[in-house]
Amino acid sequence: MRSMAHIGAALTAIFMLSPLVILVIFCFSESPLLAFPIEGWSLRWFDKAFSDPQFTNAFRNSMIVTGAVGVTSTLTGTLAALALAKLPPRLATATAAALSLPVMVPPLLLGVALLTFYSTWIGLPLGLPAVILSHLVFTQPLVMLMISARMASFDHAAVEAARDLGASPIQSFFHVTLPMIGPSITGGTLIAMALSLDDFLVTFFTIGGGMTLPTLMWGMLRKGIDPSVNVVAVTIMGLSIAATLIGFRLTRYRG
């Protein structure tokens, strides 16, 4: 029985990972056909993708969006979490739940809702600022939740001790609170960035004419699959895995 379970688990893992592995393999294949056997290896698809002005443009847009989302959601998410920690427990729970509603809405609905909101209600032109704003809607609650989780086990006596020893509220924040919740903040930021980087649906509805890496890929796929699509996919994958791994690593609070 035990070994059956192990084999089952192994097969599931292989099934789940193999598309990713194949994706990576085909990036390095000589042939434009996505088919086995692979006859030769080359980096020409990387060359092709990276020298395509559409790619560089989409890459730049992705970096702008992800960077802006990372910085902004960190600031607002952290402030929200700090404010929550000061509320009475029941009010805090209710507020946190209300603020995290956008995370629970399916992205498709969120995309449509934001599109309508921007174009018919507030007249915000579609484009990168609209994308950034939209990404904040679902990344900021995430950052807030991660930091709130840390605040729940936070030793408030340490902050009080700092004040007791002469620190002003601002000094105690920078000397004690920030170092103690810092890893969670960095972790939250990186995970928010990973989510922003590979978001397709919400971006698709709110970007208007431009492109980010995921929407570029979608456009390429409609014209037919060639390995440079894989290169774009692998670029996104690499960046988000890196961000997520660093994020998870930093949020494991040691102390």
Add this chain to the structure above:
Amino acid sequence: MAPLVELVGVGKGYGSATAVHPLSLRIGEGEFVSILGPSGCGKTTLLRMIGGFVTPDEGSILIDGRDVTRKPPEKRATNMVFQGYGLFPHMTVAQNVAYGLRIARVARTERARRVAEALDLIRLADLGDRAVSALSGGQRQRVALARALVMRPRVLLLDEPLSALDLKLRLAMQEEFRRIHAQVGGTFIFVTHDQAEAMSLASRICVMEAGRIVQDGTPEDIYRRPASRFVAGFIGEANLFEGVGSDERVRLSCGTVIPGAGAEGPIVCVVRPEAVTLAADPAALPDQCDARLFATVEDVVFLGPEVRTTLRTDSGAQALALSRTAGPLRPGDRVTMGWATADQQVIAA
């Protein structure tokens, strides 16, 4: 002389519940005061008001003659040792201890000297470079103490600093506290719910019950002359005999009448177990035992330095006697409990 810490009608409530009823308290320079009371009686709230972490609803707090009621903790000449210690987890032991001096911009060499001195005082001189997460409970406790002491506070506030430690460590730390208080001087206000701890440490005890200070005195005072039934039962062990007082006499509920001045109407007669002498034959009791009561022996336990005899009086009340020797008493024996009325305390019930 003006007191160092003075509370004038200070009270605090949370919503409709009152944590501390308006109370006044004066504490002098160099005193070691213990605030003693059961869980939830408002000790922490009182201490945190002195430290500046809780703003009183009414009244004012003066430290060294200056009104600090609205001053934040960093502007007060007090330092606190927190119940959960509140150490800075991202700093070493020495950095924790140095923090207050760093904020006060004490020069580096002076700072290092005072940190070393404080670590020496708490006997952790070798652990300065340790991460606080790598310390034992007792060591953390000492670091929290050093971190406050290094500031040379006029008033040191301690909120149940020993409650997380095991009994042996607690006794050892009590000794340390006495030594440190003698060595550094200053005023210590020590909150605890452990009466033995309060008795062994403080030269003055304020007993709190439900947000009020119900008695304030030396440990001996409070032990010998408890002001209420609550205090008598909370501090040490006590026999509490109910009765009615009139004309310098007390009729206990078992019917016995004993001499006892103090109160008219329903009373409680408090007798400490070590003041009680037991004898099978009333004639064998020493002459100074002018109060006498019949009882039945329930249990006799030999504890080494003393013998604990539990008894039941004829009115059904439990009683306790502590004596040096066991005598020939066995469970079921009828005995006379005798004590000197000078050792009893009659309190209006």
